[in-house]
Amino acid sequence: MMPTWRLRDFHDDDLDRAVQIWDQDGQTDDSPPVFPISEVMAVARTGGPAVVAVVGEDLVGMAVAQVQGDRAWITLVALAGTWRNRGIGSALIAELERRLRIQGVRRIVQGGHRTLRAHVTPGTPRRICGSGVGVRAGGIR
Template sequence: MGEGFRVSDIRQFRWSDYDRVVEVWRQSGADVLSRAELEAKLVRDPELFLVAAAGEDIAGVVLGTYDGRRGWIFRLGVHPGHRRRGVATRLIAELEVRFRALGCPRINLLVRPDNEAGLRFWQSLGYLTYPDVLCSKPVS
């Protein structure tokens, strides 16, 4: 991984990024979305799927979505070779700008209860914990 990360390198995902994004997700421990899942997601709000490019490398990635009522942040990942350089913070800042431009009044995200570092990161950006209970049901 290169050293050339710059704030101006945060941009919308391109399909040519896919393999490098998958590698970032794998290296960071995030679940990988298949091409089919991404194709379905990108029909709605492609401008909310961001990458942090460092030259030819992808340093980080975040997937956002907006349902017209709430914004959601999914799959934030930073390649281990680019951690502790503000990549995640910059990705989230740009995503928040894009949510505001859409008129989004609130942003939600999920953090696993055992992810203490992740929780500290989100709290440092002003995200508050709520005592909600996540319920989920597969539809297939």
């Protein structure tokens, strides 16, 4: 039986493992991140919207956003390679999106994730997880 994963808030002691997952995720894609990991982690550590996926006590994924007014930028979505294709990435984005809506965000811009970039065509508005919140690759609409 497959171990169960769950989502929770980012904690400061998640930092080392989150950076490891980000490094591992970067090895599977040659496109450079838009936001440096130091900036992403600073947002997470100062209370910005950040969600992690854990199996037991092991962190296996993370999603982070930056908020300015009614707009947000998804700056990171990263998963440990062995936990891909299990719905965790979608769940991370959905939970991050839910938290952003609660904060009054009306527009979400994909800003820094390599994998998400592959799923959103630049210049084409898309919806994240069917919520009605718009996302556009590479810029604000």
